[in-house]
Amino acid sequence: MPYYIGDVIRDEKQLIARTPEQFREQGVDARTDVRVEEVDEKGRTVRVSRGDPVPYDVLVLGTGTVPLMPGIPGEDREGVFTLKKLGDALRIKAWLREVPCKKAIIVGAGFIGMEMAEALRRLGIGTRICHRGKLPVNRWDPELAKTVLEELGRHQVEFEMDVETRAIEEGREHRLRLVTTRGDREADLILLAVGVRPDAALARQMGLPLGKSGAIQVDFSMRTSREGVYAVGDCAESFHRVSGRWVNVPLGDIANKQGRVAGANIGGGALHFPGIVGAQCFKAFDLEMAATGLDEREATEAGFHPASTLIWGNAIAGSMPGNSRLGLKLVADRATGRLLGAQAVGKIGAVSRINTLSAALWAGLTLDDAGWLDLAYAPPVGGAWDPIHIAAQALRRSI
Amino acid sequence: MPYYIGDVIRDEKQLIARTPEQFREQGVDARTDVRVEEVDEKGRTVRVSRGDPVPYDVLVLGTGTVPLMPGIPGEDREGVFTLKKLGDALRIKAWLREVPCKKAIIVGAGFIGMEMAEALRRLGIGTRICHRGKLPVNRWDPELAKTVLEELGRHQVEFEMDVETRAIEEGREHRLRLVTTRGDREADLILLAVGVRPDAALARQMGLPLGKSGAIQVDFSMRTSREGVYAVGDCAESFHRVSGRWVNVPLGDIANKQGRVAGANIGGGALHFPGIVGAQCFKAFDLEMAATGLDEREATEAGFHPASTLIWGNAIAGSMPGNSRLGLKLVADRATGRLLGAQAVGKIGAVSRINTLSAALWAGLTLDDAGWLDLAYAPPVGGAWDPIHIAAQALRRSI
Numbered sequence: 001m002p003y004y005i006g007d008v009i010r011d012e013k014q015l016i017a018r019t020p021e022q023f024r025e026q027g028v029d030a031r032t033d034v035r036v037e038e039v040d041e042k043g044r045t046v047r048v049s050r051g052d053p054v055p056y057d058v059l060v061l062g063t064g065t066v067p068l069m070p071g072i073p074g075e076d077r078e079g080v081f082t083l084k085k086l087g088d089a090l091r092i093k094a095w096l097r098e099v100p101c102k103k104a105i106i107v108g109a110g111f112i113g114m115e116m117a118e119a120l121r122r123l124g125i126g127t128r129i130c131h132r133g134k135l136p137v138n139r140w141d142p143e144l145a146k147t148v149l150e151e152l153g154r155h156q157v158e159f160e161m162d163v164e165t166r167a168i169e170e171g172r173e174h175r176l177r178l179v180t181t182r183g184d185r186e187a188d189l190i191l192l193a194v195g196v197r198p199d200a201a202l203a204r205q206m207g208l209p210l211g212k213s214g215a216i217q218v219d220f221s222m223r224t225s226r227e228g229v230y231a232v233g234d235c236a237e238s239f240h241r242v243s244g245r246w247v248n249v250p251l252g253d254i255a256n257k258q259g260r261v262a263g264a265n266i267g268g269g270a271l272h273f274p275g276i277v278g279a280q281c282f283k284a285f286d287l288e289m290a291a292t293g294l295d296e297r298e299a300t301e302a303g304f305h306p307a308s309t310l311i312w313g314n315a316i317a318g319s320m321p322g323n324s325r326l327g328l329k330l331v332a333d334r335a336t337g338r339l340l341g342a343q344a345v346g347k348i349g350a351v352s353r354i355n356t357l358s359a360a361l362w363a364g365l366t367l368d369d370a371g372w373l374d375l376a377y378a379p380p381v382g383g384a385w386d387p388i389h390i391a392a393q394a395l396r397r398s399i
Numbered sequence: 400m401p402y403y404i405g406d407v408i409r410d411e412k413q414l415i416a417r418t419p420e421q422f423r424e425q426g427v428d429a430r431t432d433v434r435v436e437e438v439d440e441k442g443r444t445v446r447v448s449r450g451d452p453v454p455y456d457v458l459v460l461g462t463g464t465v466p467l468m469p470g471i472p473g474e475d476r477e478g479v480f481t482l483k484k485l486g487d488a489l490r491i492k493a494w495l496r497e498v499p500c501k502k503a504i505i506v507g508a509g510f511i512g513m514e515m516a517e518a519l520r521r522l523g524i525g526t527r528i529c530h531r532g533k534l535p536v537n538r539w540d541p542e543l544a545k546t547v548l549e550e551l552g553r554h555q556v557e558f559e560m561d562v563e564t565r566a567i568e569e570g571r572e573h574r575l576r577l578v579t580t581r582g583d584r585e586a587d588l589i590l591l592a593v594g595v596r597p598d599a600a601l602a603r604q605m606g607l608p609l610g611k612s613g614a615i616q617v618d619f620s621m622r623t624s625r626e627g628v629y630a631v632g633d634c635a636e637s638f639h640r641v642s643g644r645w646v647n648v649p650l651g652d653i654a655n656k657q658g659r660v661a662g663a664n665i666g667g668g669a670l671h672f673p674g675i676v677g678a679q680c681f682k683a684f685d686l687e688m689a690a691t692g693l694d695e696r697e698a699t700e701a702g703f704h705p706a707s708t709l710i711w712g713n714a715i716a717g718s719m720p721g722n723s724r725l726g727l728k729l730v731a732d733r734a735t736g737r738l739l740g741a742q743a744v745g746k747i748g749a750v751s752r753i754n755t756l757s758a759a760l761w762a763g764l765t766l767d768d769a770g771w772l773d774l775a776y777a778p779p780v781g782g783a784w785d786p787i788h789i790a791a792q793a794l795r796r797s798i
Contacts, residue, residue: 253774253784255783279774279775288780290780351781352754358755359759360758360761362764363761374640374674374761375678376678376689385652
């Protein structure tokens with residue numbers, strides 16, 4: 001019988017998570033609101049914080065990530081949140097309902113910071129981002145990241161750069177005060193969104209080998225190095241088809257795929273997880289930001305000799321109405337002409353280009369391929385020469 | 400010195416075509432509003448309908464296509480148009496300005512028919528499409544083509560199927576009367592949009608070999624079989640990377656690419672036109688229709704053993720607001736699992752999927768690849784499982 005041990009939290013509409021009853025209807029014994037204390041590998045049981053030990057023949061670790069914390073005094077105060085699980089989101093929503101919340105501070109400027117800035121602004125809450133760096137979303141080239149900064153500004157999100165947090169104290173005008181290297185800032189809610197790391201505590205306890213990424217080492221069948229033990233999702237590694245290395249990219253689509261592969265193999269099927277190319281995106285207000293493959297630093301680390309170009313073009317034909325300005329950066333290998341990575345930003349069409357280029361990366365195509373790809377052309381959806389063609393041909397000429 | 404012989408027509412805003420003066424500024428001698436009567440290959444000159452013969456060392460044929468005509472009495476009447484060149488569009492616009500035009504009939508239901516139906520409806524003109532077949536845009540699966548029919552209906556375009564035209568006569572209530580196998584229809588404008596064929600008249604006169612498609616045979620450098628004679632654009636063939644055959648696909652992006660390849664090679668460079676995969680799209684009102692690769696019939700003709708699936712999914716995550724219903728059909732080879740073609744329809748995201756799959760076709764990927772492609776995931780731009788994954792995995796299981 002399959003056992004599930006983990007969180008089960010209903011949202012208000014009961015749409016998202018399954019209840020223990022729903023699990024049972026599907027033949028799964030769910031132990032919820034318990035913590036796994038230890039895996040007894042000899043006895044093939046899992047000791048949990050409440051109730052009888054749970055027996056197993058096959059064990060799947062899907063322990064996810066834990067949010068990074070700045071490690072400052074007061075970071076555990078009421079009104080200070082991280083956003084990792086459904087429960088975190090529900091707690092934030094409850095706080096916003098209960099407290100008159102006029103001002104919020106987001107510490108960190110990654111995906112979660114950007115998406116929460118939008119969510120808070122849509123509720124009419126004054127929102128400030130405090131960030132250690134100079135620009136948000138450091139995955140993207142500074143020239144592209146600047147457009148996010150402009151988009152935040154257009155939506156009255158204050159962005160404070162080069163700032164380090166020191167402490168969180170009780171506030172005077174608002175609930176909380178964030179003490180920083182650039183002065184004190186008050187708010188009714190503080191979201192700490194400075195990143196996550198794989199939660200490999202249980203795996204470490206079991207002596208399972210972890211990769212350089214800190215995530216659990218797995219093979220193409222999602223097996224760990226221990227017989228009968230699988231790992232999937234944000235706590236596990238994936239093979240990066242461009243760098244040829246095993247990496248940890250904690251994203252929901254990858255977790256879904258890994259889960260399906262592990263499940264099929266456990267059930268006696270034969271599925272192979274062929275890896276990733278690093279495709280990722282988010283939407284901040286009206287802007288699509290998308291990236292795939294390697295940036296120059298990662299490419300150099302993987303032994304490539306990267307060259308890059310960044311162009312501004314149009315997602316749809318210039319003769320069509322509307323602003324479709326699209327920024328596209330390509331990274332390629334000087335030695336082989338192989339496409340290594342891409343980054344895009346625009347109100348429309350950025351994700352579309354990155355997905356096309358992700359398929360190109362998947363197949364190991366070169367700039368000669370990317371420069372002449374046959375793409376569906378019609379003025380309302382693109383120009384005769386797509387930004388992909390223009391960037392790839394420009395980069396090809398330069399190397 | 401480069402010579403250009405061809406149409407030069409200014410639109411009202413003088414934005415589109417170059418004038419002879421503009422050509423001359425760039426060092427090109429333009430002979431406009433003349434017809435090429437004959438190519439004297441021994442004398443290396445082109446005899447034109449007006450003025451001195453034009454000498455050449457290298458000759459580029461870019462003769463384009465000619466619209467197919469139904470061949471019925473009255474098809475040359477005033478108010479009856481085809482739409483192939485800029486001049487045709489200007490003549491239609493002039494006619495709409497001069498004549499009180501309340502009703503229009505479009506004969507044919509391909510790309511041009513769909514796009515002109517939208518343009519005419521936006522001017523408030525009652526628009527009817529008369530089509531020989533049962534559904535518009537026969538490139539797409541009937542189940543997908545039906546959504547176009549619904550979109551036409553939503554925008555008050557009347558669609559008449561299974562109808563053959565017989566004659567165009569003078570009308571009573573309107574300028575013209577279209578006599579059909581299903582009765583007479585009156586209108587102030589009739590657009591004949593039943594397709595085009597390559598204009599290979601000059602090539603035929605020169606004895607250049609034509610392909611099965613009726614277009615001029617070329618190589619990867621866009622050279623015809625005659626030394627110093629190139630052919631590019633809608634009059635020339637392209638290598639289809641999926642079928643492995645030389646085909647004629649008269650689309651503007653392909654013509655652009657071929658022109659660049661020929662120009663570079665004539666100028667002493669070295670460029671190669673690597674061919675096409677058949678990507679194409681159009682927008683009809685709010686609907687994106689896109690397709691790439693081969694359909695079942697073409698796949699069978701090329702020696703594959705096609706299998707297909709058609710699914711309905713969402714272009715963005717189901718949890719996001721808005722209608723993003725997306726229809727996606729995939730065709731693959733039973734023998735090898737190789738992806739052969741795709742068709743998509745939806746208000747958003749159809750072109751994006753087809754471009755991603757076009758890159759996959761370009762690289763010769765299989766359903767196993769397409770089912771696990773790493774695509775940029777975020778709820779506002781797609782689900783964790785994209786319709787591409789769902790369709791590819793479903794088709795993979797079925798073969």
